[in-house]
Amino acid sequence: MRQTEGKPQAEGIHDIIRSLQHLEGPLLPILHAIQTAYDHIPEAALPLIGDALNLTRAEVHGVISFYHDFRTTPAGRHVVRLCRAEACQAVGANGVAASVLGTLGIDWHGTTGDGRITVEPVYCLGLCACGPAAMVNGKVIGRTDAARIGRELEGLT
Amino acid sequence: MSRPLIKVYVPLDSAARALGADDVADAILREAEARDLSIELIRTGTRGMIWLEPLVEVDRGKGRIAYGPVTPDSVPAIFDGSADPLGPVEAIPFFARQTRLTFARCGVIDPLSLPDYETHGGLIGLRRALTMTPEAMVEEVKTSGLRGRGGAGFPTGIKWDTVRLTEADRKYIVCNADEGDSGTFADRMIMEGDPFCLIEGMIIAGLATGATRGFVYIRSEYPDAIAIMDRAIRIARETGLLGLDILGSGQTFEMEIRIGAGAYVCGEETSLLNSLEGKRGVVRAKPPLPALKGVFGKPTVVNNVISLATVPVIFEKGAAHYADFGLGRSRGTMPIQIAGNVAHGGLFETAFGMPLGDLVNDIGGGTASDRPVKAVQVGGPLGAYFAPHQFDTPFGYEDFDAEGGLIGHAGIVVFDDSADMLSMARFAMEFCAVESCGKCTPCRIGAVRGVETIDRIAAGDRSAPALLTDLCDTMRDGSLCALGGFTPYPVMSALRLFPDDFGLTTEAAE
Numbered sequence: 093m094r095q096t097e098g099k100p101q102a103e104g105i106h107d108i109i110r111s112l113q114h115l116e117g118p119l120l121p122i123l124h125a126i127q128t129a130y131d132h133i134p135e136a137a138l139p140l141i142g143d144a145l146n147l148t149r150a151e152v153h154g155v156i157s158f159y160h161d162f163r164t165t166p167a168g169r170h171v172v173r174l175c176r177a178e179a180c181q182a183v184g185a186n187g188v189a190a191s192v193l194g195t196l197g198i199d200w201h202g203t204t205g206d207g208r209i210t211v212e213p214v215y216c217l218g219l220c221a222c223g224p225a226a227m228v229n230g231k232v233i234g235r236t237d238a239a240r241i242g243r244e245l246e247g248l249t
Numbered sequence: 250m251s252r253p254l255i256k257v258y259v260p261l262d263s264a265a266r267a268l269g270a271d272d273v274a275d276a277i278l279r280e281a282e283a284r285d286l287s288i289e290l291i292r293t294g295t296r297g298m299i300w301l302e303p304l305v306e307v308d309r310g311k312g313r314i315a316y317g318p319v320t321p322d323s324v325p326a327i328f329d330g331s332a333d334p335l336g337p338v339e340a341i342p343f344f345a346r347q348t349r350l351t352f353a354r355c356g357v358i359d360p361l362s363l364p365d366y367e368t369h370g371g372l373i374g375l376r377r378a379l380t381m382t383p384e385a386m387v388e389e390v391k392t393s394g395l396r397g398r399g400g401a402g403f404p405t406g407i408k409w410d411t412v413r414l415t416e417a418d419r420k421y422i423v424c425n426a427d428e429g430d431s432g433t434f435a436d437r438m439i440m441e442g443d444p445f446c447l448i449e450g451m452i453i454a455g456l457a458t459g460a461t462r463g464f465v466y467i468r469s470e471y472p473d474a475i476a477i478m479d480r481a482i483r484i485a486r487e488t489g490l491l492g493l494d495i496l497g498s499g500q501t502f503e504m505e506i507r508i509g510a511g512a513y514v515c516g517e518e519t520s521l522l523n524s525l526e527g528k529r530g531v532v533r534a535k536p537p538l539p540a541l542k543g544v545f546g547k548p549t550v551v552n553n554v555i556s557l558a559t560v561p562v563i564f565e566k567g568a569a570h571y572a573d574f575g576l577g578r579s580r581g582t583m584p585i586q587i588a589g590n591v592a593h594g595g596l597f598e599t600a601f602g603m604p605l606g607d608l609v610n611d612i613g614g615g616t617a618s619d620r621p622v623k624a625v626q627v628g629g630p631l632g633a634y635f636a637p638h639q640f641d642t643p644f645g646y647e648d649f650d651a652e653g654g655l656i657g658h659a660g661i662v663v664f665d666d667s668a669d670m671l672s673m674a675r676f677a678m679e680f681c682a683v684e685s686c687g688k689c690t691p692c693r694i695g696a697v698r699g700v701e702t703i704d705r706i707a708a709g710d711r712s713a714p715a716l717l718t719d720l721c722d723t724m725r726d727g728s729l730c731a732l733g734g735f736t737p738y739p740v741m742s743a744l745r746l747f748p749d750d751f752g753l754t755t756e757a758a759e
């Protein structure tokens with residue numbers, strides 16, 4: 093998906109904006125595409141988006157900050173999302189989370205010191221009949237436990 | 250001499266994948282190759298029996314026989330004929346007891362094969378709709394008794410009629426696929442298992458209301474559903490199902506997918522419309538109704554995935570057939586999702602009216618942990634907890650309302666006796682605080698106070714329960730939408746039903 097690789101950032105962001113600007117309500121698609129390309133929404137994107145869509149920088153920032161998905165700093169190289177919602181709690185999700193976070197020595201939204209792993213909470217992945225549910229780098233995992241998460245992360249640098 | 254082709258069906262549903270279906274599919278292909286057997290591997294949606302996933306069906310020319318749960322290691326035994334089959338899926342009690350109308354094709358067909366879709370009843374409803382006037386189409390939906398499956402239960406036909414009767418240069422159909430409620434996955438399952446059904450439902454909604462454009466707003470937590478819907482829409486465009494000349498009728502409908510960004514409140518319809526427009530997902534005051542002034546200021550139908558995906562079968566079999574199922578003003582079937590600590594979790598589509606306890610104990614088989622059921626939460630994070638003494642409540646909109654609860658999007662989350670209901674009440678408040686759109690004080694501030702008050706109860710503060718009750722009253726009465734307004738349901742039901750967990754005797758909690 094990183095077709096912008098190699099280009100100067102501003103140019104890559106421009107390309108993304110240009111390719112999506114024609115949509116009705118283009119802001120969220122643009123933000124998603126930028127985050128897919130750069131793993132976060134770089135500060136430099138705000139004025140570019142603002143200019144293209146006739147929004148102030150503050151308005152663009154307001155939208156970015158409203159949504160849990162958008163980040164303004166890059167995440168760790170690997171992202172673990174653990175479901176915290178009720179159905180997963182009913183089968184021990186709190187214990188799994190405590191153990192994963194404890195082992196990594198971080199809290200929710202935290203990234204390990206070496207920049208390797210970020211752990212994010214998620215409120216339901218639609219895997220509620222096979223919880224505790226998790227997603228490691230986009231791969232869904234059911235009936236998970238801390239050991240399984242550990243195995244998924246093993247060998248990832 | 251060539252033997253009959255063996256067909257092997259493996260789900261691609263994300264719950265099945267989360268339990269290893271992709272590895273099983275790989276193992277099946279490897280094993281077939283090693284044995285020099287020619288097989289056809291077909292990836293389907295799930296049949297909905299998640300505890301049996303990965304559930305593999307093998308058709309050796311005499312019908313589909315199910316095996317499950319299958320692991321890569323158990324694949325050779327299936328080929329040897331030494332594995333214990335479950336029999337035909339239709340004979341498994343959990344499945345046999347269902348009435349599958351909306352989910353008739355889910356798990357049966359290749360979700361991205363339009364020919365498969367048509368062979369199994371797809372597009373019959375749309376073809377019939379194309380012979381009807383918009384007024385007659387809306388009448389059909391009204392007669393079916395279909396009510397919104399997203400939670401509020403508003404009659405779908407009446408909503409459509411408002412949009413139909415509103416003059417505008419452009420109208421929209423917005424499908425709410427934000428499915429944020431814990432314990433629910435019906436929207437995900439149908440989008441992954443039978444995407445053309447949703448597309449067909451949206452086209453019929455467009456024809457009935459004069460809307461020519463559609464959006465499916467899918468939560469970002471559902472990457473598989475997004476990918477499958479996207480491919481299905483492309484196929485529909487290429488084959489003339491979507492576009493300027495639907496099935497050669499001269500009628501127009503175009504649709505696209507939009508992806509949410511992790512905000513639960515964007516499932517609320519006006520927040521969703523703001524999000525589609527590229528704004529903060531803040532809830533809008535009503536009026537104006539979205540039906541009059543919705544996305545981009547135009548008349549808009551906002552319907553849940555299941556509401557829309559049920560439309561084709563209503564047009565295929567007739568409104569009367571659909572309305573024949575059900576109880577009181579809850580007509581038709583509901584895909585009930587049984588989740589949490591339950592032995593037989595999955596999707597169970599049935600006519601309204603089955604008692605809650607039957608769903609939990611007979612169908613769900615009780616807890617997975619084999620311990621007693623302590624509570625079930627029905628209707629997602631804004632739904633009330635129910636205790637076993639309420640298990641005779643029939644599954645219907647009015648019946649649950651009368652018990653101080655709601656069916657919402659029909660998720661049932663089961664908890665065993667190790668659950669601590671004070672911490673579940675605290676979680677409800679915490680969730681509301683995290684997800685509040687911030688527009689009203691009772692929700693934004695109240696939820697934070699709610700967490701603090703519950704912590705005071707946990708610390709033994711005897712005055713805190715009364716405070717919590719007051720706070721819940723304020724949230725219920727002073728919130729603009731159901732996030733702040735209904736969070737008191739799980740909180741107060743937990744307090745009322747399980748006073749012990751709050752350090753209170755039964756008398757003190759009354």
Ligand SMILES: Cc1cc2nc3c(=O)[nH]c(=O)nc-3n(C[C@H](O)[C@H](O)[C@H](O)COP(=O)(O)O)c2cc1C
Nearest residue numbers: 397398399425427428429516517518552553556731
């Ligand atoms: C906080 C909140 C979250 C909601 N989430 C959803 C959702 O995820 N999916 C949905 O269809 N409806 C959701 N709703 C209900 C919608 O506002 C709306 O009633 C529904 O989309 C209308 O479609 P229907 O009539 O087909 O049910 C939510 C409501 C609230 C207050």
Ligand code: SF4
Nearest residue numbers: 686688689692730733
């Ligand atoms: S109740 Fe909460 S989520 Fe709903 S409008 Fe008010 S602040 Fe927003």
Ligand code: FES
Nearest residue numbers: 175180217219220
């Ligand atoms: S509650 Fe965890 S996946 Fe739904």
